[in-house]
Amino acid sequence: MVASPRYIALPSPLENELHQKGRRMTPQRKKVLSLFQELGSGIHLSAEEIHYKLTQTNTKISLATIYRTLRLLVTMGFLNELELSEGGHRFELLSDEKPDHHHLICVRCGRTEEFESAQVLQTGKSAAEKMGFKLIESTLNVRALCPSCY
Ligand SMILES: [Zn+2]
Ligand SMILES: [Zn+2]
Known part of the structure; x- marks a missing residue:
């Protein structure tokens, strides 16, 4: 009997990982995600802020787990x-409401504001077309200093 080539049936570590992730939404993952869902879109949080907000609601979760x-x-x-x-x-x-929005980011305090720009989208689109690329998204992150930081 020929040994079956088991390695062929085994998914790559990454696929395996993604599969597990997709299948299992642990309570902690749910907690973090529902925090974002409660706050809605347009909110940009650091891991520390998320940690703080969750501990406020008596959720025991370490910063490492949040990361x-x-x-x-x-x-x-x-x-x-x-x-x-x-x-x-x-x-x-x-x-899906705001798939292509852009960010104005204060590099000192992290304040993040969103903006929309048809020009950015158009520029990305025509650059992709010119080079024969298939466009996925065009987003612009502008690093700056907010009025409280300069
Ligand atoms: Zn945003
Ligand atoms: Zn700032």
Whole structure:
């Protein structure tokens, strides 16, 4: 009897991980996600802010777990991650209402404001077309200093 090539049937570690993630929405993942859903779109939170808000509601969750959970929710397509200045990250709910919005980000205090721009979308679209790329999204993150920080 020939040994069956088991390795063929095994999914790659990444696929396996995604499958598990997709299948299992643990209570902690749910808590983090529902916090974003309660706050609605247009809210950009750091891991520390999320941790603070959850502990306010008597949820026992470590900051390390929040970091892991956030990464996961980004991979699962629930959240969008914004990179601020060095090491700063904000997370927001991905919503169909505002698929292509842009951000004005204060690099000092992290204040984040959203704006819309038809020009950015058009520029992204025509650049993609020119190079024969298939467009997925055009978003612009503007790093700046807010009025309280300069
Ligand atoms: Zn946003
Ligand atoms: Zn600021």
